[in-house]
Amino acid sequence: MISPKYFREIPQRYRLEAGKCKKCGQVYFPPRLICPECKAQEFENIRLNPEGKLLTYTIIRVGSDIFSLQTPFAVGIIELKDGVRVTAQIADVELDRIKIGMSLKLVFRKIQDEGASGLHCYGYKAIVI
């Protein structure tokens, strides 16, 4: 993770900022320059409701090198109340308690350390509510 690349994603990773199409109302996370649904190019900046439901998940037993010390860990796809879906780790829960359909909430957490620079990289993980 190179720092300018990390810096650009801060509004999404720290504050869940999304783009709401001014024409059709579809919400995109991360924001886009053009709406795939109606092709409009004007968006309102909104913050996502961090609560949602788990659609599917897995337990990663074999990670890439950068995550290998964290295994096993849970990752899922969560549908937030705005209809947006995100991929996030599911934290602070016994792995065998995770069930499709459970209510979760995105919270601010450290995600990884950038290898060469040691930069701490933050973002969202999901916890059970």
Next chain:
Amino acid sequence: MKDVAVIGVGMTKFGELWTKSIKDIFVEAALKAIEDAKVDHIDSMYVGCMSSGLFVGQEHLGAVMADYLGVSPIPSTRVESACASGGMAFRQAYFEVASGNSEIVLAGGVEKMTDGADVTEALATAADQDYEVYQGVTFPGLYAMIANAHMHQYKTTRKQMAAVPVKNHKNGFNNPNAQFRSEISIDKVLSSTLVADPLRLLDCSPVSDGGAAVILCSLDVAKKFTKHPVIIKASTQASDTIALHSRKSLTTLNSVSKAAEKAYKMAGITPKQIDFAEVHDCFSIAEIVVSEDLGFFEKGGGGPAAENGLTALEGGQIPINTSGGLKSKGHPVGATGIAQVIECYEQLTGQAGKRQVKNAKIGMTQNMGGSGASCVINILEAL
């Protein structure tokens, strides 16, 4: 557009090819294809490769391979679409011949995955780096989430998924180029180590080195070289969102169903007329979902079909992955789409030996990138 045929094929053995470089592997496959087709030159070539930059630190593969194959200064282009790179290279070669721009074109694919790179990280570049991989997701993880969703929605069972690698290993046992020529049992799959729940090691295609190449020319030209050209009836492609989570359905691969719809229309046939198919079984669940999205079985029917032998070589409704598939044959990602075409060619020309599908007239290849963000489908027919 001209009718286009495949007139010759060649591939290396797939596996851990420690003594061979990426150049050796590609050139070996290409020379075999040129020899098999009995052509004295090629006018242009395409090289399908996913990630030679990350795997071996070499880009610019079009030029590299033309140089080492000794065919410079012909045009040579590298094609990348993650694990569908080979299939896409084939499609570009098809267009170049169909347009009349070139007479004889080589479509090849290669990957060298065992030179020490972090393979999990390199493969994950086919997913959304900023919004999937950043969170720690791996490729087995993405397909595991598809598997859990499919099990939840359609009651697909763990045992049904295990039937896929068992069948593919049985087929691959008879493929001299396969990486794993060993039969496995359901119990062995279900007791192999967990990689990303519910997927276990034997649900996953391996890390492989390998190359594959085929020679294409117009049907008119093909008749000069062979009595048994294999004609390309359709070559289609579709895309989907890069992130799995952005899709309306987590249990249907829209790029597969869209490319298939176009392919059936282009060939003027229905799924029932396909005699056999080579599909992208990067993970066991992928073959199940794809067999549904290609229209061979209804949604939710892929698991029972695999378990009940409907996709087996003997007595099946539609034999799938007679080559052994990615699971047993091996999955050097850039070469896979071309190797699928080679299996089709061998089946349609009666050269598949113990893997031969009886009365095989029409075959299909389905090759996809990432978690299905790109898909290429070819339909081939024996003339």
